[in-house]
Amino acid sequence: MSFAILEESVFSVFNSIPWKAENIKTFPDNFIELNPGNEFIRVSIIPSGNGLNLKSKSGLLLIDIFTSAGNGPRRSTEIADKLDKHFIGKNIVTGNVSLQFPLSSSLGQGKQDSANPGLYRVTYSTTFNLIGVT
């Protein structure tokens, strides 16, 4: 169940009014959007083991940021800053569990998307700890 709880906690951010107000198309991994356009993000959650104590899980939040190719990195970094605003240093409480994000994140090297060369893709990542689950 902890994987589903983790997913619910992360997705609650993308379901929030402040995130929706950012007006950035957001899709989860393994979802096929028929008309994604030239700017969207794709969210992957990767739980990767024990957390800070016995009742916790740690992992990585990977978010692929897609923007128009050929327009430089500016828009990607703006979106990454928006993601920071919603995740970095946050403690998201869902029921009895709390999802904690550290005070740092990183942005990988960008490249043209292999599936659609009209898009530039860069991966935003941050770690997390889900406290209150086994």
Place this chain on the structure above:
Amino acid sequence: MFKTIINSSLDKAFILLKDLSEEVILSKKSNSSFNFETRQTSTVNVNFITKMIVVKDREETKNGVKLFVKEILLKTSAIENFSIYDTLTYRSDSWQLGATFKHTENVTLLEIYKGA
């Protein structure tokens, strides 16, 4: 003008093949969305009925998973704008569209597959 003639001739050919050509339903995703609250996807499918011919039929096992695979021939106009995420219903079973082997203006030969 020739396009219309070829198209109607193809329709006739599929009819003349009688049992060898079978009616199938192609389901194309026309819209989809993901709800982050319910974590559910909602998809709207548009269905088209067409005829196809099964050219080859085989079973294979990949990574311990058994698959039924068919090579089918159908009119290109019926399959236009379809992708690997769309499905085909054949004899009440849902099949995924796979690789395209031959794609001409008039006919398309492609693979469909489903798990055992």
